[in-house]
Structures are given as C-alpha cells and as structure tokens.
Amino acid sequence: MKIRSNKGLRRGAAALTGALALGLALSACSSAGGGAETGNADDIAKALDTETTLTVWAWAPAVEQIAKDFEKEHPKVTVNVVNAGTGNDQYVKLQNAIKAGSGAPDVAQIEYYALPQFALSDSLVDLKDFGFDSFADEYTDSTWNSVSLDGGVYALPQDSGPMALFYNKAVFDQYGIAVPTTWDEYVAAAKQLHAADPTKYITNDTGDAGFTTSMIWQAGGQPYKTENSTDVSIDLQDEGSKKFADTWNQLVEGDLVSPISSWSDEWYKGLADGSIATLTIGAWMPGNLESGVADAAGDWRVAPMPTWEPGVAASAENGGGGDAIMKQSKNKLAAAGFLQYMNEGEGTQTSIDAGGFPSTVADLNSDEFLNYESDYFGGQKINQVLVQSSKDVVKGWQYLPFQVYSNSIFNDTVGKAYSSKSDLNAGLEAWQKATADYGNEQGFTVKAGS
C-alpha cells in the first residue's frame, strides 16, 4: 500500500513538472511576436488569404453574425467570437490579460468611455499603421473624435449614442403636459406630473456615471483633460458641471425622480406602466424598448434632448463604442481586415439591423434610414430626430484615461448625494477627489479642481 501511494505521488509530481514545462513553453511562445505590424490594403488582403484564426471579444449580438458573413467571404480565416462579459466585466479581463502579457484576444469591443484607458496605456494598435486614418470622413465627428486619442486612431467606431428625449406620450397626453424643450421646462414638467399622480415620475435616477458625464458634456462642461498621456486635470465644478448639478438638484432634492436603477427589472416595469415617463438616453434605446417593453408599443415618442439655452440645439453622446486591435495580437493584419469589414464595410448594415445606431455618415443619411417609420413609436420617423442629434453633439469632450475605475466609484460618492437627496455638487467634488487620488496612485499626475 505504501509503495503504491508513493508511485502515485511520483506520477503526480511528473505531471506537475510537465504542466510547468508546458507553461514555460507557452509563455516563451507568447513573447516571440509574430506577423507584420503594419501594412497597406494589399498586405491585409494577403493576410486574409492565409489560414488564420482570430479571436474577437464582443458582447454585441450582431458581431456573431458579422463573423459568419466574414468567414464566408474569407474562407481561410476563422473568427471565434467570445462573449467575455458585458462592459466592465470584459474590461477587467482585458486588463488582467494585458498585465499577464498573454491571453488577450486579437480584436476587442471597447466602449468610447473606456477607450482612453486601453489606448493611452499602450495596449492597442494605432490603426494609422494600416492607413485607417483615411476613414475619418466616413464617421460622425463625435465618434471619430472619441477614437482619436493622443495623435493616433485606436478603434473603428461601431455604434453611437447621440442623446434624445424618449417620452411616454400616453402619460404626457393624459395629464396635458407639454413636451419640454429646455431643462427648466423639464423640471416644471416633473413637478406637474408628480403632483398630478404621485406614483408617476418624470424619470428614474439613482446615480449613473455614464448619464452624468453625458449631461455635463451637453451642458458644455469639459471636466477631464489629458495631455502627454499622463498629465490629467479634473474639474467637476466647471461651468457645465455646475449647470447640470444645480438643475438636477431640483429633481433629486425635490424627490421628483423615481428611485429605481436603470436596467433593473423594475426599470423595465416602470417604462411599461408609465411610472417612468421619460428617458434622456442614447439613440440605441429604441431596440431595447421594443424588446424589453413590448407591451408599451405605441406609447413612446422621441423628441430632441432638452437644451440649456432655449433654441440652441445641443446634444451629447451616451454609450456606444468601437472595436480595437490588441497589441498582443499575432494576427494584426488579418485583425485589421476583420475590423474594416465589421465597422467600415458590410458589417455596419448587420449592426444596424440588430438594433445598433450607426456612426457611419453614409448610413445615417441614407433615405431608407431617415424615412424609416417605427411602428413601436406610433409611426414616427424617429431617425430624423436621432440623426439630427448626432450632428448637434457638443465638441471638445474627453474621457479620463482611468474612466472605468472612476465610473465604478461613482456610487460611493455622487451616489450618496442621490440617496440622501442632498447637493450633487458636494457629491461631484467627492467623486473628483477619489478619482484624482486613484490617478495619482496609478502614476498619473492629476490636477484636481480649477
């Protein structure tokens, strides 16, 4: 018995050594780079005619179909689409793989707000290497600006989210409330609605970093600036930030917003039964309303985002993202070919069909797109409102190179102001401080305040 157990032990040890050796071999492999780093259209075409397997991390359902179509066109290329998590979950994995030096995909879906974090940390390929900077005119200004960082181009935009006011017309009609065109009117409408029926709210808000930054963006705030990759300044008390916080304070302190978190099942319920009467949100929302709130078909309409100055159209981007090529990729040319197909070529239509709101100018301005009458929105030509919004996006916005972390602590700081129904400005200052502290710890030079 003793002998047998010893043998088993030895065998186990041998297996462990084997695993170690394999691990070393694998890591040795990963450090030896492969494939050309740069190339023109001919090089890309050549790469697509070579046996290659690409790994793509994306959670947008359309990518699955785009990959299938792509494989049909380029039979030698196999595209593995992996849903490695939605948003933050995927960024954590991506960040870990970057740190580990292996395990990252060839292509990854990255939202605009998260892009600086990966681009400025030198984890993504500058698409200028493939001449993709020549595509600039094919995309809306705001999305191209979002992928152009520090003199490079780090992703091709996939979808976009110019904001608009989605409102439940049935509720507005029932109480005779006019659709607000300015934020002052919006606050007035909130009071009128909640007074008429205390179970109904103009909107829901428990504190959402993406929404807050988009609102500050529209108000003309530019709280984040990054120069030379590491010199960062944060001022969440600049004019635009204050303008937003002061107005929104009236809603939060006055108990005029529903205390329901977005994307929860209660939220969908509130959108269906009219207790959440409006959403100021990105242009990708119609698809989510149609699938998630099917029962309210015919109730909802789209109007331009309320403005700060009467009659001066302004909007901001909310959500949306692009796809980038990772530096770790050993098939950069083939990855570039797929990226181009997905976000510049035929893939764009597939994304639109799946409910994505395009970032490509040609698709936005096609007659078919502009004149599409949505049954869900009572036959309204919603894209006319949404496309106009994409043209009115306020210029000059930047996100932080550590926005993912910063947004993750939003609820610990500004969220507290929401739950205690107190001044959002104080919450924003706390957020600014916590964010700056983190940035300094990470080796950035952060200047907080004006």
Place this chain on the structure above:
Amino acid sequence: MTQATVTAPSAAASARGTRSTSRATRHTRSLGGRGVHQRRSILLTIVMSVMVVYALFPLFWLFVSSTKTQSELLSSFGLWFSGDFSLFDNIAQTLSYGNGEFVRWFGNTLLYVVVGAGGATLLAALGGYGLAKFNFPGKKGVFAVVLGAVAIPGTALAVPTFLMFSQLGLTNTPWSIILPSLISPFGLYLIWTYALDAVPTEVLEAARMDGAGEMRTFFTISLRLLTPGIVTVLLFTVVATWNNYFLPLIMLSEPTWYPLTVGLNQWNAQSQTVGGDAIYNLVVTGSLLTIVPIIVAFLFLQKYWQSGLSAGSVKA
C-alpha cells in the same frame, strides 16, 4: 484490532450521551426563573418567525416570478401569481436557450463542485487529521500559516492567482477553477479541532499495537469517527464552490467553461446591450434551478451539519 473498532463507536456514543446530558442540564437551569421561560419563548418565536419570513421571502419571490412570462414579469404585481402558469415553459426555454448553454454551465458547476469541493474536503480531512494526531517539528509554523490563510479572503487572491496561472497557461481551463478550490484552510482547521476530540489517541494506539498501518487506521477507523466533521466541511466547500463567482469571472473568458453564477449574470447583462434580448424570465427560472441542488444537499445533510456545528460549541 477488533476490540478497538468495537470500542470506538461506543466511546463516541457515550461521548454523545454526555454531551446531550450536559445540554439538558443547561436547559433545565434556564427554566429556573419564574415565568421567564414562557415570556422568552414567545419573544423567541416571534424573532424566529421574522427570521423564517426573512429567509423564505426571496425564495417565494423567486418561485412566483419563475412562473411568469417575460411580459407578465414586468407588468404584474411581483409577489403573487399572474397570467398563465408558465413555469414549465420557462424551464424548457432555460434549458434550450443559446444552444443549451445553461445545461453546459450546470455540468461545469457540477464538475467544479465534485472535483473541487470533494478534493478540498479530502485534503482537509487528511491534513487536519495529520495535524491533530501526529507530532512533528514545525507544527506551530503550520498552525500559524493555516490560521493566516483563513484570514485572507479568496477574492483578494483571485487576480494574483490569475497572473500566476496565466504564466502556467492554465487560465481559461477548468483547472483554473478546480485548483484554487482544492484549498480550504478553514476546512483544514475545522477537521483539525474536530479530530482532536473525536478520534481518541488511545484508539489509534490500540490499532497500531494490533499492527494496522497508518493508512489502514485512517481509512477504517479515523475516517468513520470524523464523518460528522467531514460532512460539515463538505457542505461548506460545496456551497462555496457552487456560489463561487469572482474567481471564474476573472479566470474564464470562454462561456463554454462558465459555471452557473457567471453564466446567469451574463444572461442578465444581455438586457443592457444594444440589440440584446431581455430574458429576465429565464434568468429568474435559471436561478431557481440553480438553488435546487443546494437546497437538496442541505435537507439531506442537515443532521450532520447540526452535529458539526455543535461540535465546536462543546469544545468551547
């Protein structure tokens, strides 16, 4: 040898006898004060009832919700049934959605639990017994290391473990979940303290005297005496592995290896993406199916669980 095995259970039985006697004594003593017993028990009953409601309420909600379709789920009152009874529809859809990925995740979870939690329990039993019943130099050092390891939460180790496994090429494989699950410092500590009392050294000496090897003694005598402790540790590790979320979230990027926890969260996140399907009814039904095995495990192993818990209290 034979004599030893015969004495062992009877010794345990008498130990159990003493234990229940002492508990009875304590109970009688608490009945002493005038009418105190009556009042206290009403209060206790109320507190217990509140706790029962508190514990069962989410389960009730979960069951009610899993009988609704996606649109009923969003349009009806949450705490009572409404519309058609679509539990079986939901179950069928849950099992078939996305090419049956739920079934795959269920299988993965079972694999991680059987190999991971089973292995952790075996290692904890061997190690804890060894530490309790053998003397060797450096034992105090081992004790310090084990206690220190109990104090470090597994989540804090997830990212460093990922970086290490990445060097070994183990990330994105079942091993990346199973290997960390095999380590249960708390289980080891529990078996250690349990074995001190439950396995009388005299019995081991008698076995040795009769010529039984250490392995034989362990598997034929000690293991049986340790059963309540082992089952307790097994329950702990099974629940921990079944519920493990952060480690697989960090380690795995391929949904084919996801356990139920991460998979269900992915389904839940679907409603937040452009063009994504909102499938709350399947998330809810999937969650219901996910907790069934744990409930069954508790019901079957309950008596061991209780005796395992009291083992610690008696010692104290």
